Amino acid sequence: MNRSLSLRSKKTHQGNESGGGTTRRFGFASMRASTQPELSKKLYRLIKSENHVISAHTSAGREQISIAAQLSEWGLSTNDDAISDISDKIGVMLSELGELEITYAHNLEDFRSVLKSIRNVEASVQPSRDKRAKITDEIQRLKYKEPQSPKLVQLEQELVRAEAENLVAEAQLSNVTRQKLKEAYAAHFAAVVERSQKQEILAKHSRRLLALLDDTPVVPGDARPAYDLERDARQILADAEEDLRNWTLELEEVPTNASLDAGAMPSMANISIASSVNGNGEQASLQGSDAVEPKHEVVV
Amino acid sequence: MNRSLSLRSKKTHQGNESGGGTTRRFGFASMRASTQPELSKKLYRLIKSENHVISAHTSAGREQISIAAQLSEWGLSTNDDAISDISDKIGVMLSELGELEITYAHNLEDFRSVLKSIRNVEASVQPSRDKRAKITDEIQRLKYKEPQSPKLVQLEQELVRAEAENLVAEAQLSNVTRQKLKEAYAAHFAAVVERSQKQEILAKHSRRLLALLDDTPVVPGDARPAYDLERDARQILADAEEDLRNWTLELEEVPTNASLDAGAMPSMANISIASSVNGNGEQASLQGSDAVEPKHEVVV
Incomplete structure (x- = not known):
């Protein structure tokens, strides 16, 4: 890890689509990505790429299990009792290593679906931004072309509502992104x-197995x-097997304060969003409805 | 690891080519395998399969590095300082995880080339077995058809030489197989x-990074x-970085007594193979020529 403490080159600008994902830039996945709202494109691609990682680990695991069986078969065919027994047992270990690789891939699947919830909020926030921008543009256009138009008043009111809606959307985006990223x-x-x-447990015991194989050389004819x-x-x-059975995951907790209600707002009854969301229709449904205190929870 | 303590089904017989490798049975690799001597076919296939494991880990590592860059780019695009910084740092960690996956694949390459030395000895021992079998067959044939043939005496002498050569070959095979397998x-x-x-070091520090991301939800309009x-x-x-730099591989040793000379025989001057290899021409070159004592060494 002797490289820089950031992955971003000094020249990187926002909107620069280069980076690690360039190899599939013009591929099919990218074509579909182009139908994604701008806001969720990057994460859309990342989630696609994660699929490649997952299938690579799955494939590594499956091949490892196949090799385990091949090693055992080979050992049997040597007609050497020691090699036969040790290779069969090593095969059991390799097979288990492969299973763990596949389990890891499954866990990455779960991780990946949590990332999707960020992408989905991103995609849903885009129309809210677009709407606000569109109304703002129209007001500017009218003010220039027909400054006395009665439609201006209506648009100004629409803008207030759109801004309120967008404020909520941006808060939801921020809340969900931070919670789900963690x-x-x-x-x-x-x-x-x-x-x-x-895998470390398995590898260490496997080396104990190897120690049972006497590799003292023989001279021709000696049994x-x-x-x-x-x-x-x-x-x-x-x-x-026993070590694996007794294994438990012991980790420093990753603390979380995220306690969101169904509207991706703080799930506290005593917080009102009326002051910031002026009179738009979503207030009631977005306000925290669960009368629970925020708890200091743990992500995993 | 709740399966049986062996990978071999009770029905498995030697020569049964089934097992994990069946999926590529009729593939190109198998076609080339069919030109391999019978003795080295199984290991030939196993070594081929190992290539798939290696490329899967390489691919997983490369994709992980690509995703690391994508995550960093995405974080920057959120315009959220906390997410931007944490995602960039997580990206550095993910990238390093990917590098370690690629290093692992390189190490498997080395492992794979050691396996090849077993396969090569297997392949070279096959002709010696074939030769002995062929002479034996011919003697049987002549004894039946022309019991008085003067060629029988010549063949009997050839058989003694072939048997001696094969004894050496089988000892070499056993010595190399056990040593190299370990x-x-x-x-x-x-x-x-x-x-x-x-990777455990990196993952644990990465979780510390996540703890720096405050996921307390905000209400709309609140900064x-x-x-x-x-x-x-x-x-x-x-x-x-420091933990990785200070890391050293500490493992129980896998003891080895394998100390082979260039002829894959015990490298000890005081062992003569004359008693078992009766008068064949290879005696001198196969006898241990290095006057070193056998040492208790360690495989890795």
Whole structure:
């Protein structure tokens, strides 16, 4: 990690679409991305890319499980009792490593669907911004062309409503984005820790298995001593199984204060949004309806 | 790991080619495998499959690095200082996670090339077995058809030489297989431990970064308190970097007694193979020529 402390080059400007995702820029995924509202395009692409990571880990896991079986078969075919037993047991371990890789991919799926809730709010906030901008433009146009138009009064009223609606939308966006970003990546990193710790357990026991294989060289015609360590090998598998069974995820908590109601507003009855949302129709439904106190919770 | 303690079904017989690798059975790789000597076919396929695992991890790593950049770009575009800073730092962590995945793939490459040395010995032992079998067959044929043939004496002598050569070949196979199997998988599992421990370090520090993102919801129109945790976020990256720098691989050793000379025989001057390899021409070159004592060494 000897690189800079930021991924952004000094030249990067907002709206610059370059970055890691350029390889699929003109692909099918990008075509569909172009139908996404501007606001949610970046996250839309990121969520697509996450699919590639997920399928790569799934594929790695499946191949590992396949190789585990192949190793076991190969060991059997050597007609060497020691190699046969150890390779079969190593195969069991490799297979479990593969399963953990697939579980990791499943956990990333969950992470990915949490990210989608941010993208969805982004997509839904875009029309609210567009509406406000459109009314503002129309007012400017009318003021220039027909300064006395009675439609101006109507538009000014519409603008107040649109601004109020947009204020709510932006607050929802901010609330959901912060909450879900934390939740998503807290889960992502918890999944990394789980995979890491479990695979480390398996790898260490697997090395114990290897120690049972006597690699003292023989001279031609000499028979190797009979292999009698099946019991020890089985015990190592049992040890690994027990360690995995006793494993629990122990992590520093990621604290959260996010306690949102169905309207993505603070779920506290004592907060009124009337002062900031002047008379628009959404006030009632957006105001916190659950009479619960904010709790200090934990994301994962 | 609640499955059986062996990957072999009770019905599995030697020579049964089924197992995990069936999906590519009729593929191009299998066609080339069919030109491999029988003895090395299984390992040939396994080594091919390992390529798929390696490229899956490489691909997962590259995509992760791409996503890291996308996340950072997205964060910048939110115009939210806190999200922008945290997402950029999380991006640095994700990028490093991706690099570790690629390093893991490189380590598997090394593991894979050690496996190849077993496959190569297997492939080279096959002709020796074939030769012995062919001479034996011919002797049987002649004994039946021309029991008085003078060629029988010549063939019997050839058989003694072929048997001697094969004894050496089988000893080489056994010596190399055991040594390299241990070496290969000890390295494989060491790579798993390295990736696991380093990724765990990154994941835990990443969760500390997330804790810096205040997800207390706001009501419409309220401004969020200014974000002033850049310094803390930078410190977390520095902590992660330092932990990775101080990291060392600490593992129980996998002991080895394999100390082979260039002929894949025990590299000890005091061992003579004359008693088992009766008068064949390879004796001198196969006998241990290095006057070193066998050492208790460690595979990785």
